[in-house]
Amino acid sequence: xxxxxxxxxxxxxxxxxxxxxxxxxxxxxxxxxxxxxxxxxxxxxxxxxxxxxxxxxxxxxxxxxxxxxxxxxxxxxxxxxxxxxxxxxxxxxxxxxxxxxxxxxxxxxxxxxxxxxxxxxxxxxxxxxxxxxxxxxxxxxxxxxxxxxxxxxxxxxxxxxxxxxxxxxxxxxxxxxxxxxxxxxxxxxxxxxxxxxxxxxxxxxxxxxxxxxxxxxxxxxxxxxxxxxxxxxxxxxxxxxxxxxxxxxxxxxxxxxxxxxxxxxxxxxxxxxxxxxxxxxxxxxxxxxxxxxxxxxxxxxxxxxxxxxxxxxxxxxxxxxxxxxxxxxxxxxxxxxxxxxxxxxxxxxxxxxxxxxxxxxxxxxxxxxxxxxxxxxxxxxxxxxxxxxxxxxxxxxxxxxxxxxxxxxxxxxxxxxxxxxxxxxxxxxxxxxxxxxxxxxxxxxxxxxxxxxxxxxxxxxxxxxxxxxxxxxxxxxxxxxxxxxxxxxxxxxxxxxxxxxxxxxxxxxxxxxxxxxxxxxxx
Amino acid sequence: xxxxxxxxxxxxxxxxxxxxxxxxxxxxxxxxxxxxxxxxxxxxxxxxxxxxxxxxxxxxxxxxxxxxxxxxxxxxxxxxxxxxxxxxxxxxxxxxxxxxxxxxxxxxxxxxxxxxxxxxxxxxxxxxxxxxxxxxxxxxxxxxxxxxxxxxxxxxxxxxxxxxxxxxxxxxxxxxxxxxxxxxxxxxxxxxxxxxxxxxxxxxxxxxxxxxxxxxxxxxxxxxxxxxxxxxxxxxxxxxxxxxxxxxxxxxxxxxxxxxx
Numbered sequence: 001x002x003x004x005x006x007x008x009x010x011x012x013x014x015x016x017x018x019x020x021x022x023x024x025x026x027x028x029x030x031x032x033x034x035x036x037x038x039x040x041x042x043x044x045x046x047x048x049x050x051x052x053x054x055x056x057x058x059x060x061x062x063x064x065x066x067x068x069x070x071x072x073x074x075x076x077x078x079x080x081x082x083x084x085x086x087x088x089x090x091x092x093x094x095x096x097x098x099x100x101x102x103x104x105x106x107x108x109x110x111x112x113x114x115x116x117x118x119x120x121x122x123x124x125x126x127x128x129x130x131x132x133x134x135x136x137x138x139x140x141x142x143x144x145x146x147x148x149x150x151x152x153x154x155x156x157x158x159x160x161x162x163x164x165x166x167x168x169x170x171x172x173x174x175x176x177x178x179x180x181x182x183x184x185x186x187x188x189x190x191x192x193x194x195x196x197x198x199x200x201x202x203x204x205x206x207x208x209x210x211x212x213x214x215x216x217x218x219x220x221x222x223x224x225x226x227x228x229x230x231x232x233x234x235x236x237x238x239x240x241x242x243x244x245x246x247x248x249x250x251x252x253x254x255x256x257x258x259x260x261x262x263x264x265x266x267x268x269x270x271x272x273x274x275x276x277x278x279x280x281x282x283x284x285x286x287x288x289x290x291x292x293x294x295x296x297x298x299x300x301x302x303x304x305x306x307x308x309x310x311x312x313x314x315x316x317x318x319x320x321x322x323x324x325x326x327x328x329x330x331x332x333x334x335x336x337x338x339x340x341x342x343x344x345x346x347x348x349x350x351x352x353x354x355x356x357x358x359x360x361x362x363x364x365x366x367x368x369x370x371x372x373x374x375x376x377x378x379x380x381x382x383x384x385x386x387x388x389x390x391x392x393x394x395x396x397x398x399x400x401x402x403x404x405x406x407x408x409x410x411x412x413x414x415x416x417x418x419x420x421x422x423x424x425x426x427x428x429x430x431x432x433x434x435x436x437x438x439x440x441x442x443x444x445x446x447x448x449x450x451x452x453x454x455x456x457x458x459x460x461x462x463x464x465x466x467x468x469x470x471x472x473x474x475x476x477x478x479x480x481x482x483x484x485x486x487x488x489x490x491x492x493x494x495x496x497x498x499x500x501x502x503x504x505x506x507x508x509x510x511x512x513x514x515x516x517x518x519x520x521x522x523x
Numbered sequence: 524x525x526x527x528x529x530x531x532x533x534x535x536x537x538x539x540x541x542x543x544x545x546x547x548x549x550x551x552x553x554x555x556x557x558x559x560x561x562x563x564x565x566x567x568x569x570x571x572x573x574x575x576x577x578x579x580x581x582x583x584x585x586x587x588x589x590x591x592x593x594x595x596x597x598x599x600x601x602x603x604x605x606x607x608x609x610x611x612x613x614x615x616x617x618x619x620x621x622x623x624x625x626x627x628x629x630x631x632x633x634x635x636x637x638x639x640x641x642x643x644x645x646x647x648x649x650x651x652x653x654x655x656x657x658x659x660x661x662x663x664x665x666x667x668x669x670x671x672x673x674x675x676x677x678x679x680x681x682x683x684x685x686x687x688x689x690x691x692x693x694x695x696x697x698x699x700x701x702x703x704x705x706x707x708x709x710x711x712x713x714x715x716x717x718x719x720x721x722x723x724x725x726x727x728x729x730x731x732x733x734x735x736x737x738x739x740x741x742x743x744x745x746x747x748x749x750x751x752x753x754x755x756x757x758x759x760x761x762x763x764x765x766x767x768x769x770x771x772x773x774x775x776x777x778x779x780x781x782x783x784x
């Protein structure tokens with residue numbers, strides 16, 4: 001039975017690859033990335049063989065505990081748990097519980113995260129190959145540790161399945177998870193500085209974690225290498241008890257889950273009015289503006305982008321404070337303009353097959369393009385203006401304001417025009433409606449990169465007049481260039497915006513059914 | 524203005540398909556379908572799974588470009604003059620998503636506004652449609668939180684909002700509860716009685732036999748039989764006739780073990 005479950009998982013993996021060669025490319029790139037990290041991890045652990053026992057012990061325990069934490073947290077926040085072997089699907093098969101548990105646990109190791117964790121964990125055997133006993137202890141620790149990771153993640157998934165299947169929780173957690181992810185750089189730097197200032201703390205933390213369920217398994221090899229047989233036995237006990245307790249929890253949760261399918265309750269609401277639809281002109285364009293804006297606010301795939309925007313100045317400010325070069329702050333306006341304008345380049349892809357409504361209603365291309373662009377402009381324009389002015393308070397050099405403002409507006413309008421053309425012609429695989437924004441359909445990489453980088457190169461070319469003017473002012477210090485840019489940016493930008501919307505509209509009109517057919521492929 | 528003497532000529536069909544064909548890769552999904560749907564008829568299209576029903580209806584409604592053939596809606600070529608033809612049609616496609624982060628009320632209003640209708644007309648029609656389809660209670664709920672049957676009903680409302688002359692409904696009764704299905708049938712009957720034309724595709728033969736006055740049997744991308752329901756079923760039940768036409772009933776000899784427990 002266990003072998004059956006493993007074979008099922010492998011078959012599912014293989015069949016998912018068969019759907020398109022791009023899936024294989026995606027898996028390949030993911031595997032290469034993982035291989036890089038695994039290679040670094042394994043090499044580091046093997047090098048640690050030369051280090052003294054205490055240092056090696058600290059590193060191995062902290063790394064192991066971090067892995068346990070990762071396996072526990074990532075399934076909830078990213079709603080990216082691998083549900084291909086969802087226990088609920090086995091309800092009708094009456095698989096004996098112990099075999100189901102063992103099979104699902106081992107199946108959890110198939111796939112990139114499982115394989116990567118296993119390989120790195122096994123490398124600790126190399127770290128502790130300083131004697132037979134130490135190596136054997138490390139091997140036992142690695143097996144216990146990896147199993148703990150997998151079972152823990154299953155317990156977390158099973159425990160939160162009713163919570164996680166509620167749409168509201170999924171929406172909120174997906175967006176909230178973006179914040180630490182975006183601020184990863186500053187956070188890591190802060191932690192690193194804290195550790196550098198207090199090296200003893202790290203060792204102490206490791207000593208403490210060794211006695212907790214998160215670190216006990218990873219400490220076995222080190223204790224045996226140091227000849228501490230008593231503590232080693234105790235830690236083996238802790239690690240084994242942890243795994244046993246987790247397995248028991250999982251069994252109980254699974255037993256419950258098998259007879260009570262998750263139910264996501266929904267609150268009924270009476271007519272709450274038309275919302276944004278009441279505010280826009282009653283035209284196709286107006287309706288598309290209202291629909292797009294509703295999506296920017298309600299759909300986590302869009303809302304994620306909105307959450308990132310206010311963090312941009314924070315990121316750039318951090319960057320500036322690291323390097324001491326505050327000039328980079330000047331470009332937060334143009335950068336934001338670029339990100340927001342370019343974000344609607346995959347607008348139609350985000351619609352997925354819901355786009356059929358536009359097709360069957362016979363929406364004119366011009367109206368469709370304009371509606372989507374205006375919706376983005378509604379909030380992008382004020383944000384870009386504020387972000388262009390704000391840095392001047394920091395740098396104090398107000399002579400640069402006209403140039404930067406011109407550049408930012410130029411980028412915003414030009415970008416919206418270009419996006420209107422791109423999204424009328426190209427679709428890119430994006431997370432489907434209702435999926436987590438992190439869940440990129442695999443295999444999109446090469447195609448997406450081609451569209452993205454091609455589009456960006458064109459945009460760079462189109463805004464080159466503004467860029468040259470700003471560069472001239474920065475280099476020569478002539479304020480005239482800045483003032484010219486302030487006029488040229490919006491004028492050229494608006495002209496390109498109108499041209500883009502018209503061209504996009506024309507392409508749209510002649511190719512709507514083909515666009516819908518492309519979207520249906522990624523469904 | 525010149526006076527034209529009325530002369531008898533065949534009425535323009537609500538939908539006329541001529542040699543529609545579509546190929547996906549090496550598979551021919553639709554193999555030259557020609558069909559006349561008379562104005563004012565309640566037309567059923569039945570066929571086994573994978574017969575090409577959805578592909579045909581997609582090509583007839585402007586959602587999928589045919590490789591060959593034409594589709595005329597009240598004499599307007601869907602692929603030559605799409606905007607004009609689409610004004611005449613209300614479409615409920617099968618297997619596509621909806622803009623489900625809108626509330627039910629917003630979604631139907633959106634469909635109306637996209638067609639360039641007045642705000643007041645949209646508002647009053649939305650209220651009536653939601654009431655008729657028993658969705659008033661859930662008008663403010665996001666469509667993503669709707670059940671499958673409610674989703675079908677809200678999509679139907681979106682197809683009706685602009686009072687089309689031809690309704691093309693792909694599997695309209697799938698997962699709709701019996702009470703709502705009866706309500707929808709009433710709406711459609713009244714619509715046909717006042718001169719509208721309805722095309723439905725379905726697997727449920729009983730339903731088609733009771734509801735429709737015309738039927739076409741489609742299999743493997745071809746029309747096997749078409750005409751009034753009585754003509755097609757030729758004295759038998761539509762279900763028996765369908766099985767005869769399509770074939771593929773396996774007279775199972777095996778499976779004895781299923782009776783031995």
